[in-house]
Amino acid sequence: DSGVTQTPKHLITATGQRVTLRCSPRSGDLSVYWYQQSLDQGLQFLIQYYNGEERAKGNILERFSAQQFPDLHSELNLSSLELGDSALYFCASSVGTGGIYEQFFGPGTRLTVL
Amino acid sequence: AQTVTQSQPEMSVQEAETVTLSCTYDTSESDYYLFWYKQPPSRQMILVIRQEAYKQQNATENRFSVNFQKAAKSFSLKISDSQLGDAAMYFCAYRTPYYGGSQGNLIFGKGTKLSVKP
Numbered sequence: 001d002s003g004v005t006q007t008p009k010h011l012i013t014a015t016g017q018r019v020t021l022r023c024s025p026r027s028g029d030l031s032v033y034w035y036q037q038s039l040d041q042g043l044q045f046l047i048q049y050y051n052g053e054e055r056a057k058g059n060i061l062e063r064f065s066a067q068q069f070p071d072l073h074s075e076l077n078l079s080s081l082e083l084g085d086s087a088l089y090f091c092a093s094s095v096g097t098g099g100i101y102e103q104f105f106g107p108g109t110r111l112t113v114l
Numbered sequence: 115a116q117t118v119t120q121s122q123p124e125m126s127v128q129e130a131e132t133v134t135l136s137c138t139y140d141t142s143e144s145d146y147y148l149f150w151y152k153q154p155p156s157r158q159m160i161l162v163i164r165q166e167a168y169k170q171q172n173a174t175e176n177r178f179s180v181n182f183q184k185a186a187k188s189f190s191l192k193i194s195d196s197q198l199g200d201a202a203m204y205f206c207a208y209r210t211p212y213y214g215g216s217q218g219n220l221i222f223g224k225g226t227k228l229s230v231k232p
Contacts, residue, residue: 002158033219043205043222056219088157097218100147105159
């Protein structure tokens with residue numbers, strides 16, 4: 001158990017819908033990273049927050065957005081869902097943003113878009 | 115842009131034998147971190163080993179060790195005395211420097227699926 005929690009574990013929805021994925025980082029971790037794992041794209045970085053502020057963006061679609069709340073939990077919002085958005089979404093947390101700080105991964109949310 | 119390449123989609127090893135997984139990367143940075151992650155069927159991402167680029171000594175964690183060749187931009191993982199529980203997907207990852215819009219996110223290779231035969 002990494003100490004990072006993600007809910008829900010599984011999510012099945014239809015095209016065009018909107019969903020919210022939730023991540024609670026380890027106690028004391030200020031940085032949250034979101035990653036998407038799909039058969040087509042592999043594991044890719046989406047977006048990062050540090051202490052409530054967006055710090056870096058990767059290959060995140062405009063239909064996707066995220067935020068980090070004062071209690072440091074983070075939510076990833078996916079809208080106008082397409083079949084290709086079906087994937088495993090991970091969040092990871094770390095104490096800081098430097099490379100010396102290990103990223104601890106949550107168990108992931110499996111999203112299926114029908 | 116940094117890239118990570120794993121040229122072996124699948125590998126197989128006999129239990130108790132040794133196997134080496136390959137990884138190459140491309141970067142113009144001189145300071146960075148490299149990682150191997152294990153993803154078993156449960157899908158949990160588990161850190162196996164980490165290497166800091168400024169350290170010449172190869173990292174070792176029990177049965178896992180790396181061969182880090184900085185000039186060649188190569189970072190292979192050796193698993194000794196393979197066990198059935200080692201069967202998993204293994205991902206090589208590069209961690210971006212902490213500056214210039216990058217905040218230490220990971221860049222992953224496509225992965226190598228390791229099977230362990232009893």
